[in-house]
């Protein structure tokens with residue numbers, strides 16, 4: 001007999017045969033329920049759903065896993081969950097609540113705002129729970145690069161600003177590496193404050209913050225480490241909780257994506273009892289790249305959807321946490337200037353550009369499996385593209401915004417090979433972890449074309465490259481020439497709105513003015529909103545800091561929804577497969593250059609008119 005629990009899968013993954021079985025072996029006697037096969041995978045209906053092994057859920061076509069419970073610890077939890085469910089009485093009711101809560105119509109593959117409003121009122125673990133009470137932040141992969149460079153520093157900054165009060169928060173690092181609490185703290189120290197230049201106050205905060213961190217060593221395919229982790233979390237919760245408090249568990253997967261499926265399992269075991277009994281919430285943050293192409297991304301999405309509700313899943317894209325990316329919708333929709341001219345009648349072309357002046361630097365092995373399109377374009381730049389090109393959402397509700405993002409992604413036409421230039425910097429293959437004949441692009445320019453009323457005919461030129469001549473990311477909206485131009489402005493250059501995402505955040509508008517003096521001549525100048533100058537003394541938060549805070553607050557606006565992810569992979573998968581099949585080859589370029597000259601030619605062909613003799617320099621003070 002097998003029991004499948006909604007959103008909850010017990011311990012121990014063991015590979016099974018051709019069938020995927022989410023189940024938990026229990027004593028005979030419980031029966032009923034059914035597994036329902038729907039698009040994108042299996043949805044568990046009702047909580048819990050009981051099914052014989054013979055009628056267990058069918059696989060998704062990929063690898064299959066069987067969950068088998070191995071110890072009393074889990075048994076205890078299952079028993080408690082069943083008791084709880086009987087206590088609340090109506091199992092069907094819970095199941096339908098879940099369905100509404102998810103708001104995802106599997107038949108049409110669409111999210112429905114109406115249903116999502118049920119989420120707001122009907123999702124106890126997301127909306128109805130006060131955002132107070134013990135908060136456990138669990139960083140899986142705590143020994144890794146992302147954790148030390150981004151996750152823990154972001155947590156430290158949040159702590160310093162009072163968002164992680166020590167009377168509520170405990171931070172856990174989890175990884176296989178066998179180190180002590182203090183060893184992890186020592187590893188992190190230099191990433192949290194600079195050795196020289198830290199104030200006594202910072203150092204004091206640092207030592208208090210480090211005391212909030214505990215480390216648990218364990219694997220993802222046995223329950224030992226997890227049991228320890230869970231025990232610790234439960235102790236923390238019972239110590240810090242008062243009667244009205246709820247428990248909050250945030251799992252941050254700072255792990256290679258290949259580990260995700262087994263990590264979800266661990267996370268679930270951690271949550272199963274507490275979720276039902278303590279009335280708190282569990283959220284899970286997953287990093288990009290989420291899949292390698294449409295099929296693998298959908299498979300990962302189906303796996304995670306079997307275990308968690310969409311409102312619990314935070315697919316992080318740190319570009320969505322950057323100040324000027326977050327400003328994009330404000331700029332577009334809160335300014336009368338831009339509303340009437342943001343369209344094909346006025347805009348000639350749009351560029352979204354990411355450049356780095358260093359190569360893959362020790363990450364060659366990882367990078368070579370993905371390439372620049374998967375590393376930067378399919379996620380970071382495409383998210384920026386959505387914010388530039390989407391229609392105005394009905395409101396600022398996360399679902400309204402994400403609905404518009406999906407719509408514009410779905411309006412992108414298939415990419416034409418003539419609209420692509422790929423490059424690979426010379427020396428990339430010298431990295432011992434990169435194969436000698438690697439066809440992986442480290443540079444790409446791709447033109448996206450949108451088939452809708454606003455943008456028909458306007459090329460969106462998306463460019464990203466490593467080992468180029470500078471490090472910057474910006475959005476460049478180039479306007480058309482002035483009709484009936486009496487000043488011959490177009491000879492000097494077109495109007496451009498530039499949003500400099502980094503470094504030196506700025507928004508500037510290139511425009512034609514009269515050259516000061518006695519003569520009547522024109523020149524290019526700019527209206528310049530340089531953040532450093534305009535917002536002196538204001539610290540711009542790090543992207544991760546902002547996004548982690550959003551996860552604690554339960555705000556999904558700046559996270560990627562499942563259907564967004566699918567639509568983004570639909571755009572790039574055919575191109576990626578052509579590259580993998582060797583149908584498209586990267587052109588070599590010199591490190592420190594602008595990339596292949598063919599990319600500049602493509603830019604010109606697309607209509608971009610470069611302003612010669614004009615450069616914008618960020619103000620020095």
Ligand SMILES: NC(=O)C1=CN([C@@H]2O[C@H](COP(=O)(O)OP(=O)(O)OC[C@H]3O[C@@H](n4cnc5c(N)ncnc54)[C@H](OP(=O)(O)O)[C@@H]3O)[C@@H](O)[C@H]2O)C=CC1
Nearest residue numbers: 141143144145146175176177254255256257259287288289
């Ligand atoms: N690093 C970065 O700057 C960025 C990373 N990301 C994403 O963040 C995630 C983590 O990246 P990063 O920290 O660089 O990755 P790492 O390669 O540093 O891996 C993180 C940790 O995961 C554990 N790990 C590695 N391989 C396995 C395995 N096969 N099975 C179980 N555990 C494993 C290791 O810990 P241990 O051996 O101790 O268990 C390691 O310390 C990835 O999805 C990456 O794409 C996204 C943006 C930027």
Ligand SMILES: O=C1O[C@H](COP(=O)(O)O)[C@@H](O)[C@H](O)[C@H]1O
Nearest residue numbers: 288318319356375376380473502
């Ligand atoms: O996700 C990634 O982003 C970084 C660039 O991030 P940024 O915030 O410094 O612009 C990139 O270096 C890395 O290759 C990629 O995985």
